Amino acid sequence: MRLYDTESRRLIELDKKPGDSVVGYVCGITPYDEPHLGHVRTALVFDLFQRFLQSMGYKPVFISNFTDVDDKIIERSKALSVHPLALAETYERAYYRLMDYLNVKPLYIYGRVSQVMPDIIDAVEKLIQRDYAYVTPDGVYFSVGKFPDYGILSGRNAEDISQMEARIEPSPYKQDSRDFAIWKARKPSDNIWWDSPWGDGRPGWHIECSVISIKFGTYPLDFHGGGADLIFPHHENERAQSEALMGEKPFAKIWMHTGMLRIGQEEMHKSLGNFIGAQEIMEQYDPDVLRYLLLSTYYRDAVTFSAESYAQADATVKNIRAYKERLNWITTEGEIRDFVVNVLEEVKKDFTSYLEEDLNTAGALSCVHRVMSQLSTDQVNRKEASLIRDFLAFSMEDIFGLRLLPESQFDDSLVQDLVDLRNELRKEKKFLEADSVRNLLSKHGITIEDTKNGTRWIKE
């Protein structure tokens, strides 16, 4: 399969055979607050990638991290009077809960800064020894000028970067404004620190990802991923450090970046602006619908989340679920016909080809709809329906990660009683009453279909 590489700006063949492992690192979150929809988008993209690799016979080894030592965590933990690592753990758990809700498969390993401190100190030490970093009173800095390739990932040259206005506190000890901290000396206000050869302190932001990916992954990585907002400076710095540390390139064969999530004009959240957090997601949004919506756009493009886009995805997902339910009604007997086999084979081939070409999820989804329109439920027999169910299980459930389970919690026998009651009323021509039963069921997510062979119902 081919994947777009941010650094070379072209598609690169993932040079793997079935059975090979594919080792990748995906930058995770800083757990200082609850995770939000933007995190979800990235997580879903890499979840689909992992699922797809698995289905193709590769062995995905995906690594991610929690930045549990960080300025924001320190700040927030002081405000809340809790231990910074306890705060991080709280939101780390919130992240797992959200991923579970969204049916995201766990990754191979999640690293944490606090757990790899000796490795980080070792890495900093090596960078100093190799003259890529220097010690100052307020920390250890990476010397960007010593790394000639600096900037090629994000497409920035030295002048561009020098002209940037630093948002972080400038340090008088920096030799070059582009240099960045790989170790920060302890400040009096810090509530967490570690011993090091350069005094008490803690790691800079970027070093953790280099260390965790090298420790738990391979060098080079088959791919390195994350949100597009991390390209600069995070990934640029990570790349420089890692290649300086290992003395060879590349750090990652392919850099994959997910586009940002936009919240549409419709203000879905009043007080906090456009922030849609985990709690709200789990209370208000269906995981299947979110998956469909966020995976129906090319992963590198920005995706807009709005009431309308959600409603469209919701309608589509309901149709897919209903189609799947209807397959179960089919009683027509018969042998499997060639045209059904042909449609399914062709569609399955296309589905895979789309995903193999830089995860074209929109194209892949069109294959599923082609099945639904070309093999409508009143035209196939029971054996054929079973083949179609297999395709849906493979495409929508295994790869896209939808559960396709009915939402309605209504008890089946109660539904049947109400359906029977309605049919009695219809026979007696008490249509108003019959309609009110139908409306009641509809309110609870039960759709009734009156057919020549009697009344059927499905849960949505």
Add this chain to the structure above:
RNA sequence: GGCGCUUUGGCCGAGCGGUAAGGCACGGGACUGCAAAUCCCUGAAGGGCGGUUCGACUCCGCCAGGCGCCUCCA
């Protein structure tokens, strides 16, 4: 100011150098007590101006609009 992306039907959203998937919504028909759902059918599209080409939505350039990033950020 710098780097980059983007502009497809009412909306969402793909592929493709030879006149454009799929979805949602809409319309028509069948069915129905009426509906709903289903099934069948249908209409409708590549910002503007140039260039390359036998031919461009697809490549190149310019212009206009939109968006992202520029050391907090998935």
